Amino acid sequence: MAGRETRKMNMYQGVRDALSNAMMRDDTAVVFGEDVAFGGVFRCTMGLAEEFGRERVFNTPLTEQGIAGFGIGLAAMGHTAIAEIQFADYIYPAFDQIVNEAAKYRFRSGGQFSAGGLTIRCPSMAVGHGGHYHSQSPEGFFMGGAGLKVRTSIHTGSCLFDIFVQIVIPRSPIQAKGLLLASIRDPNPVIFMEPKVLYRSSVEQVPIDDYELPLGRAETLTPGSDLTLLSWGTPVYHCETALHMLGSPPESLARHVPQSLRSAKVELIDLRTILPWDVETVAESVSRTGRLVVVHEAGRTGGVGAEIGAEIQKRCFLKLNAPVKLVTGWDTPVPMQYEKFYMPDPLRILDAVVETLTY
Amino acid sequence: MFGAVRTSIPRTRRVFADRRFLSSTVSRFSADQHGHLPTTQSPITPHLEFFNSVVGGGKGIPTYRVLDGVGNPLDGAQLPELDEALARRMYENMTRLPIIDNLLYNVQRQGKIAFYMTCYGEEATIVGSAAALASDDEVLGQYREMGVLLWRGFSYDSVMNQCFGTHEDAATKGKQMPVHFGSRELHFHTISSPLATQIPQAAGVGYALKRDPLRRGKNCAVVYFGEGAASEGDFHAGMLLASTIPSPTLFICRNNGFAISTPASEQYHGDGIASRGPGYGVHTIRVDGNDVLAVYNAVREARRRCIEEGRAVLVEAMTYRVGHHSTSDDSFAYRPRQEVENRKRLDNPLARFRMFLEARGWWSAEKEDVYKAQVRDEVMKAMRRAEGLPRPPVEEMFNDVYGGEMPWNVKEQKEDLKRLLKKYGDVYEPWRTELRKYKGEGKEFLEGR
Ligand SMILES: Cc1ncc(C[n+]2csc(CCOP(=O)(O)OP(=O)(O)O)c2C)c(N)n1
Numbered sequence A: 001m002a003g004r005e006t007r008k009m010n011m012y013q014g015v016r017d018a019l020s021n022a023m024m025r026d027d028t029a030v031v032f033g034e035d036v037a038f039g040g041v042f043r044c045t046m047g048l049a050e051e052f053g054r055e056r057v058f059n060t061p062l063t064e065q066g067i068a069g070f071g072i073g074l075a076a077m078g079h080t081a082i083a084e085i086q087f088a089d090y091i092y093p094a095f096d097q098i099v100n101e102a103a104k105y106r107f108r109s110g111g112q113f114s115a116g117g118l119t120i121r122c123p124s125m126a127v128g129h130g131g132h133y134h135s136q137s138p139e140g141f142f143m144g145g146a147g148l149k150v151r152t153s154i155h156t157g158s159c160l161f162d163i164f165v166q167i168v169i170p171r172s173p174i175q176a177k178g179l180l181l182a183s184i185r186d187p188n189p190v191i192f193m194e195p196k197v198l199y200r201s202s203v204e205q206v207p208i209d210d211y212e213l214p215l216g217r218a219e220t221l222t223p224g225s226d227l228t229l230l231s232w233g234t235p236v237y238h239c240e241t242a243l244h245m246l247g248s249p250p251e252s253l254a255r256h257v258p259q260s261l262r263s264a265k266v267e268l269i270d271l272r273t274i275l276p277w278d279v280e281t282v283a284e285s286v287s288r289t290g291r292l293v294v295v296h297e298a299g300r301t302g303g304v305g306a307e308i309g310a311e312i313q314k315r316c317f318l319k320l321n322a323p324v325k326l327v328t329g330w331d332t333p334v335p336m337q338y339e340k341f342y343m344p345d346p347l348r349i350l351d352a353v354v355e356t357l358t359y
Numbered sequence B: 001m002f003g004a005v006r007t008s009i010p011r012t013r014r015v016f017a018d019r020r021f022l023s024s025t026v027s028r029f030s031a032d033q034h035g036h037l038p039t040t041q042s043p044i045t046p047h048l049e050f051f052n053s054v055v056g057g058g059k060g061i062p063t064y065r066v067l068d069g070v071g072n073p074l075d076g077a078q079l080p081e082l083d084e085a086l087a088r089r090m091y092e093n094m095t096r097l098p099i100i101d102n103l104l105y106n107v108q109r110q111g112k113i114a115f116y117m118t119c120y121g122e123e124a125t126i127v128g129s130a131a132a133l134a135s136d137d138e139v140l141g142q143y144r145e146m147g148v149l150l151w152r153g154f155s156y157d158s159v160m161n162q163c164f165g166t167h168e169d170a171a172t173k174g175k176q177m178p179v180h181f182g183s184r185e186l187h188f189h190t191i192s193s194p195l196a197t198q199i200p201q202a203a204g205v206g207y208a209l210k211r212d213p214l215r216r217g218k219n220c221a222v223v224y225f226g227e228g229a230a231s232e233g234d235f236h237a238g239m240l241l242a243s244t245i246p247s248p249t250l251f252i253c254r255n256n257g258f259a260i261s262t263p264a265s266e267q268y269h270g271d272g273i274a275s276r277g278p279g280y281g282v283h284t285i286r287v288d289g290n291d292v293l294a295v296y297n298a299v300r301e302a303r304r305r306c307i308e309e310g311r312a313v314l315v316e317a318m319t320y321r322v323g324h325h326s327t328s329d330d331s332f333a334y335r336p337r338q339e340v341e342n343r344k345r346l347d348n349p350l351a352r353f354r355m356f357l358e359a360r361g362w363w364s365a366e367k368e369d370v371y372k373a374q375v376r377d378e379v380m381k382a383m384r385r386a387e388g389l390p391r392p393p394v395e396e397m398f399n400d401v402y403g404g405e406m407p408w409n410v411k412e413q414k415e416d417l418k419r420l421l422k423k424y425g426d427v428y429e430p431w432r433t434e435l436r437k438y439k440g441e442g443k444e445f446l447e448g449r
């Protein structure tokens, strides 16, 4: 960030700043969704209607399938559509529009039309007391629905392979701003999931200029050689806490963390883009460390961790010293009063890391 | 300001279109001289005419009302058969809603419960409709209809146990956010946060009732939803299914003017929700939702038709959301405080009905004080009790995911949590503190009993 003007922002302000930058540069860009005109229920669109006018920042009636379809139509006309779904938990009425329409618009028209100008933002993940309808991480559904194998399209540039919706999940204000701007400008439709517990709690000095961070690229936060710890969104912070606990466990946990493991070098990676996920970075890391622990809030079965595990076990089979381990929510709906024992937390991550290191 | 609007509303009320108007359109559209389109009722006309109004002539759908702003019957309005006991029961039920709401709203502010939603301003719509139903009609609510459950006998303890998520919460076993009530015994299907999903479900419930020889002709399905939820595809699907696969399904729209910050004027450009009924061939009425007797009459008649004809009926109750959307909302960010104050003062459903009762000697200031004090006392007691109760046992989280045998994956995950709690439950402070909140403090779980 050296030499760049920055401002202290939390994550919703980072998102808002990206939206403002995008609309400033691109007159076709519009922002819409339920309650966005007064600033949105999470304040991400605050002041945008005043800044850009109600023609460009507007409330929609309460219909997620309508919002997605409307956005696809705008995008098919070459406009930039930035839609908000109020909660990721409420994205399912739009599932058909996203999976069957946005993701296949280009493919089915032989590249004549595309919904690439569409970005759907939605607050996701748990806050600790949201129960099963205000806590979900539905990225896994879209990973399957959109077709995982098309990852190579970025490199081949062939439009025939560009049939996916991309899924992006930031961990902080700087990330949110740069990844959202990249998502808005990416030639593919993107689902941008914002971990809502970070909207206020994550604060950074964010560059005020217009910048992008690369999609499809993971970021290595801490280099290491003994184990790869992979996550995205909120649990990235739990991973950091777990690694502190590993290095210097509190007295009460000391006997569960063998002395020999305390100097273990764990490589922490933030996946950032879920589809197409950065298999090179992860596989390269696991080839060096021989161990992988994946952490996500969504339930295990059919989750993103299962997909990553399968791919890594294929690519790194001979290098692995332990099975790929998943730390996830259980295969139940997110249960309101039991969330602390449902969500992966630092201790569960620590336990998985210790088990995997001592396998 | 609101008073002026009121007096401009015509005094006589008709549920269906004005006869004079009907006859004039009929002459225009159905001069049968050109015959009909084959297989339809549509008369051929040489006039190039568009239409955009269900009652015709560019007029709005009328609003049915019985009591004026000071509780006097309107000229020509038919009062329901209402004895003192029923009238008082209705008023008392309306009166206790804001008492419970105040308490739980404040309890949420103190951080003791996670969330709450009030129904301030909608008491007449909720209680008037509840009173017009049979107590075993199947209700599918949205979330602001706690009053329907209370009308049917849901206890304060049940309310508090659900909101506090205690081990006595039979409604959701601590698995849902506050206000997501439900009771099989009281024929009230459990609330789900995703909007409008209950609307097509109600059509299925209605169809099941119709197929059940014991309930056919006796019960209907009743679905409540907001004017915002009516924008979802599920609303249209539900109306369409209940009309084409006829079933006794009663649709009650609480049009309270807002969906969080979005005013009803941005939710539809047509004539409200009522205008959609005829599009689906559904009997429809719009009613003053702040007039409890109008709601009661309209829903009773709607229910009668619904059951007798085995067909859907739509009621749109016009009211106003006096409170914030929920405890997560500050409505003064999008509507002036004065607007809310005016509505509270000039169009208060409780005050209106109270004047009606007082004029008959059925209620007094003294009775009001005694009743409110008693409710406050009982609600407070239930609240204190729930506050002291633990959550259900930890392992409860794995139950009711599936019926029948628990599948291997859930079983193994349950074992995994057990292993973790055994290993760390006593030594890791955040877990130890948390475990104390559950019935049995996790011990039953750990000992595998
Ligand atoms: C499918 C879906 N989308 C969005 C939401 C978020 N949400 C909860 S309540 C609400 C407004 C509902 O308004 P309305 O139906 O008019 O009911 P009211 O709150 O006025 O009683 C919204 C947008 C949701 N719960 N479900």
Ligand SMILES: [Mg+2]
Binding pocket: B226, B227, B228, B254, B255, B256, B257, B258, B259, B260, B321
């Ligand atoms: Mg509403």
